[in-house]
Amino acid sequence: MASQFRYEVDIVLVIDATGSMHHLLDEVKANALRFHDDLQAEMFAKDKEIDKLRVRVIAFRDFWYDEEPLVESDFFVMPDEAEAYSRFVQGIVASGGGDEPESGLEALAAAINSPWATGGSKRRQVIVLWTDASAHALERAQTGSPPAYPAGLPKDFDELTDLWMGQGPMSAPARRLLMYAPDATPWSSIGSYWDQNVHYMSRAGEGLQEVDYKAVLDAISQSV
Numbered sequence: 001m002a003s004q005f006r007y008e009v010d011i012v013l014v015i016d017a018t019g020s021m022h023h024l025l026d027e028v029k030a031n032a033l034r035f036h037d038d039l040q041a042e043m044f045a046k047d048k049e050i051d052k053l054r055v056r057v058i059a060f061r062d063f064w065y066d067e068e069p070l071v072e073s074d075f076f077v078m079p080d081e082a083e084a085y086s087r088f089v090q091g092i093v094a095s096g097g098g099d100e101p102e103s104g105l106e107a108l109a110a111a112i113n114s115p116w117a118t119g120g121s122k123r124r125q126v127i128v129l130w131t132d133a134s135a136h137a138l139e140r141a142q143t144g145s146p147p148a149y150p151a152g153l154p155k156d157f158d159e160l161t162d163l164w165m166g167q168g169p170m171s172a173p174a175r176r177l178l179m180y181a182p183d184a185t186p187w188s189s190i191g192s193y194w195d196q197n198v199h200y201m202s203r204a205g206e207g208l209q210e211v212d213y214k215a216v217l218d219a220i221s222q223s224v
Helices: 019-030 032-045 082-090 104-112 138-143 157-167 187-193 213-223
Strands: 005-016 048-060 070-072 076-078 123-130 175-181 197-201
Touching: 005 019, 005 104, 019 032, 019 082, 032 048, 032 082, 032 213, 048 082, 048 104, 070 104, 076 082, 104 123, 104 138, 104 157, 123 213, 138 157, 175 187, 175 213, 187 197, 197 213
Parallel strands: 005 048, 005 123, 123 175, 175 197
Antiparallel strands: 048 070, 048 076
Protein backbone atom coordinates (compact mmCIF):
# COMPACT_ATOMS: atom_id res chain seq x y z
CA MET A 1 0.00 0.00 0.00
CA ALA A 2 1.38 3.40 -1.00
CA SER A 3 1.92 5.92 1.74
CA GLN A 4 -0.54 8.78 1.95
CA PHE A 5 1.86 11.42 3.21
CA ARG A 6 5.38 12.13 1.94
CA TYR A 7 7.74 14.44 3.79
CA GLU A 8 11.05 16.22 3.48
CA VAL A 9 12.60 15.89 6.93
CA ASP A 10 15.58 17.56 8.60
CA ILE A 11 16.63 16.08 11.96
CA VAL A 12 19.21 17.56 14.33
CA LEU A 13 20.42 15.18 17.02
CA VAL A 14 21.66 17.17 20.04
CA ILE A 15 23.63 14.79 22.24
CA ASP A 16 25.10 15.34 25.69
CA ALA A 17 28.59 13.86 25.20
CA THR A 18 29.74 14.05 28.82
CA GLY A 19 31.14 11.03 30.63
CA SER A 20 27.86 9.58 31.88
CA MET A 21 26.31 9.42 28.40
CA HIS A 22 28.30 6.52 26.93
CA HIS A 23 25.20 4.28 26.82
CA LEU A 24 23.24 6.68 24.60
CA LEU A 25 26.24 7.37 22.38
CA ASP A 26 26.81 3.64 21.96
CA GLU A 27 23.19 3.28 20.81
CA VAL A 28 23.56 6.09 18.25
CA LYS A 29 26.84 4.63 16.96
CA ALA A 30 25.57 1.06 16.75
CA ASN A 31 22.56 2.08 14.66
CA ALA A 32 24.09 4.88 12.56
CA LEU A 33 24.25 3.02 9.24
CA ARG A 34 20.68 1.70 9.67
CA PHE A 35 19.13 4.98 10.80
CA HIS A 36 17.54 5.91 7.46
CA ASP A 37 16.06 2.47 6.78
CA ASP A 38 14.87 2.03 10.36
CA LEU A 39 13.18 5.44 10.43
CA GLN A 40 11.63 4.89 7.00
CA ALA A 41 10.15 1.60 8.25
CA GLU A 42 8.65 3.33 11.29
CA MET A 43 7.21 6.05 9.05
CA PHE A 44 5.74 3.56 6.59
CA ALA A 45 4.02 1.75 9.44
CA LYS A 46 2.25 5.04 10.18
CA ASP A 47 1.24 5.53 6.52
CA LYS A 48 3.91 8.17 5.97
CA GLU A 49 7.02 8.27 3.81
CA ILE A 50 10.16 10.41 3.78
CA ASP A 51 11.11 11.69 0.33
CA LYS A 52 14.28 13.36 1.57
CA LEU A 53 16.02 12.97 4.93
CA ARG A 54 18.93 15.04 6.23
CA VAL A 55 20.55 14.48 9.61
CA ARG A 56 22.85 16.79 11.56
CA VAL A 57 24.63 16.07 14.86
CA ILE A 58 25.59 18.47 17.66
CA ALA A 59 27.50 17.02 20.63
CA PHE A 60 27.92 19.18 23.71
CA ARG A 61 29.76 19.14 27.01
CA ASP A 62 30.57 22.16 29.23
CA PHE A 63 32.07 25.43 27.98
CA TRP A 64 33.32 26.16 31.50
CA TYR A 65 35.08 22.82 31.92
CA ASP A 66 35.99 21.11 28.64
CA GLU A 67 38.47 21.86 25.88
CA GLU A 68 36.01 20.63 23.22
CA PRO A 69 32.62 21.75 24.54
CA LEU A 70 30.67 21.77 21.26
CA VAL A 71 31.13 19.60 18.15
CA GLU A 72 28.88 20.16 15.14
CA SER A 73 28.45 18.41 11.79
CA ASP A 74 26.90 19.64 8.58
CA PHE A 75 23.66 18.04 7.43
CA PHE A 76 24.15 14.56 5.98
CA VAL A 77 21.82 13.55 3.13
CA MET A 78 20.56 10.08 3.94
CA PRO A 79 21.07 7.34 2.90
CA ASP A 80 23.67 8.63 0.41
CA GLU A 81 25.93 10.02 3.15
CA ALA A 82 25.20 7.39 5.78
CA GLU A 83 28.84 6.32 5.97
CA ALA A 84 30.01 9.92 6.52
CA TYR A 85 27.35 10.32 9.20
CA SER A 86 28.50 7.10 10.84
CA ARG A 87 32.14 8.20 10.79
CA PHE A 88 31.18 11.46 12.48
CA VAL A 89 29.24 9.87 15.31
CA GLN A 90 31.87 7.16 15.79
CA GLY A 91 34.32 9.97 16.51
CA ILE A 92 32.30 11.35 19.44
CA VAL A 93 33.61 10.09 22.77
CA ALA A 94 31.64 10.40 26.01
CA SER A 95 34.01 12.31 28.27
CA GLY A 96 34.39 15.37 30.49
CA GLY A 97 31.57 17.56 31.70
CA GLY A 98 32.69 17.78 35.31
CA ASP A 99 29.74 18.33 37.63
CA GLU A 100 26.34 19.64 36.57
CA PRO A 101 25.19 21.80 34.89
CA GLU A 102 26.30 21.41 31.25
CA SER A 103 26.05 23.60 28.13
CA GLY A 104 22.80 22.20 26.77
CA LEU A 105 21.17 25.56 26.03
CA GLU A 106 24.05 26.67 23.83
CA ALA A 107 23.72 23.41 21.90
CA LEU A 108 19.95 23.86 21.58
CA ALA A 109 20.46 27.39 20.23
CA ALA A 110 22.94 26.04 17.67
CA ALA A 111 20.36 23.43 16.63
CA ILE A 112 17.60 26.00 16.20
CA ASN A 113 19.94 28.08 14.02
CA SER A 114 20.73 25.14 11.72
CA PRO A 115 20.64 25.70 7.93
CA TRP A 116 17.22 24.11 7.53
CA ALA A 117 15.86 23.15 4.11
CA THR A 118 13.20 25.54 2.84
CA GLY A 119 11.68 23.57 -0.04
CA GLY A 120 8.90 21.04 -0.10
CA SER A 121 5.24 21.37 0.79
CA LYS A 122 5.42 18.77 3.60
CA ARG A 123 8.46 19.82 5.60
CA ARG A 124 9.44 18.79 9.10
CA GLN A 125 12.29 20.27 11.12
CA VAL A 126 12.93 18.04 14.13
CA ILE A 127 15.36 18.57 17.01
CA VAL A 128 15.98 15.56 19.26
CA LEU A 129 17.89 16.44 22.44
CA TRP A 130 19.33 13.94 24.93
CA THR A 131 20.82 14.87 28.29
CA ASP A 132 20.84 13.61 31.86
CA ALA A 133 21.88 16.98 33.35
CA SER A 134 20.61 20.48 33.99
CA ALA A 135 22.01 23.34 31.88
CA HIS A 136 23.93 26.52 32.59
CA ALA A 137 21.88 29.71 32.32
CA LEU A 138 22.75 31.65 29.17
CA GLU A 139 23.17 34.75 31.33
CA ARG A 140 26.37 33.28 32.74
CA ALA A 141 28.24 34.20 29.56
CA GLN A 142 27.32 37.88 29.96
CA THR A 143 29.68 38.24 32.92
CA GLY A 144 32.61 36.62 31.14
CA SER A 145 32.68 33.70 28.73
CA PRO A 146 35.35 31.09 27.93
CA PRO A 147 37.53 31.58 24.81
CA ALA A 148 35.66 28.93 22.80
CA TYR A 149 32.22 30.41 23.53
CA PRO A 150 30.41 31.14 20.22
CA ALA A 151 29.40 34.67 19.28
CA GLY A 152 25.80 35.51 18.53
CA LEU A 153 24.06 33.15 20.95
CA PRO A 154 20.93 34.29 22.82
CA LYS A 155 21.81 36.32 25.90
CA ASP A 156 19.14 34.76 28.11
CA PHE A 157 16.31 32.24 28.22
CA ASP A 158 13.78 34.78 26.91
CA GLU A 159 15.86 35.36 23.77
CA LEU A 160 16.18 31.62 23.26
CA THR A 161 12.42 31.26 23.64
CA ASP A 162 11.89 34.00 21.04
CA LEU A 163 14.27 32.16 18.70
CA TRP A 164 12.13 29.03 18.99
CA MET A 165 8.77 30.76 18.89
CA GLY A 166 9.23 32.50 15.55
CA GLN A 167 12.18 34.87 15.45
CA GLY A 168 14.59 32.15 14.32
CA PRO A 169 14.98 30.26 11.03
CA MET A 170 12.63 27.37 11.82
CA SER A 171 9.20 27.21 10.21
CA ALA A 172 6.38 27.43 12.76
CA PRO A 173 4.26 24.65 11.18
CA ALA A 174 7.29 22.41 10.58
CA ARG A 175 9.25 22.66 13.83
CA ARG A 176 9.29 19.92 16.45
CA LEU A 177 11.35 19.42 19.62
CA LEU A 178 11.75 16.05 21.35
CA MET A 179 13.62 16.22 24.66
CA TYR A 180 14.95 13.32 26.68
CA ALA A 181 15.96 15.33 29.72
CA PRO A 182 15.48 15.35 33.50
CA ASP A 183 12.85 17.35 35.35
CA ALA A 184 15.38 20.11 35.97
CA THR A 185 16.27 23.65 34.93
CA PRO A 186 15.70 24.61 32.13
CA TRP A 187 14.14 21.53 30.54
CA SER A 188 11.00 21.53 32.67
CA SER A 189 10.33 25.17 31.70
CA ILE A 190 10.84 24.42 28.02
CA GLY A 191 8.52 21.43 28.29
CA SER A 192 5.84 23.57 29.93
CA TYR A 193 6.00 26.77 27.88
CA TRP A 194 7.37 26.11 24.40
CA ASP A 195 5.03 24.94 21.65
CA GLN A 196 5.49 21.86 19.46
CA ASN A 197 7.61 19.97 22.00
CA VAL A 198 7.44 16.67 23.85
CA HIS A 199 9.46 16.22 27.05
CA TYR A 200 10.34 12.62 27.90
CA MET A 201 11.66 12.93 31.44
CA SER A 202 14.90 11.06 32.07
CA ARG A 203 16.59 10.18 35.33
CA ALA A 204 19.23 12.75 36.23
CA GLY A 205 22.84 11.59 36.21
CA GLU A 206 22.17 8.09 34.86
CA GLY A 207 23.18 8.51 31.23
CA LEU A 208 19.69 7.81 29.81
CA GLN A 209 20.12 4.08 30.43
CA GLU A 210 16.35 3.71 30.09
CA VAL A 211 16.17 5.15 26.55
CA ASP A 212 15.51 2.54 23.87
CA TYR A 213 16.53 3.10 20.23
CA LYS A 214 13.25 1.80 18.79
CA ALA A 215 11.27 4.04 21.13
CA VAL A 216 13.26 7.04 19.87
CA LEU A 217 12.49 6.10 16.25
CA ASP A 218 8.82 5.80 17.15
CA ALA A 219 8.88 9.24 18.81
CA ILE A 220 10.53 10.83 15.77
CA SER A 221 8.07 9.23 13.36
CA GLN A 222 5.15 10.34 15.54
CA SER A 223 6.45 13.92 15.48
CA VAL A 224 6.65 14.10 11.68
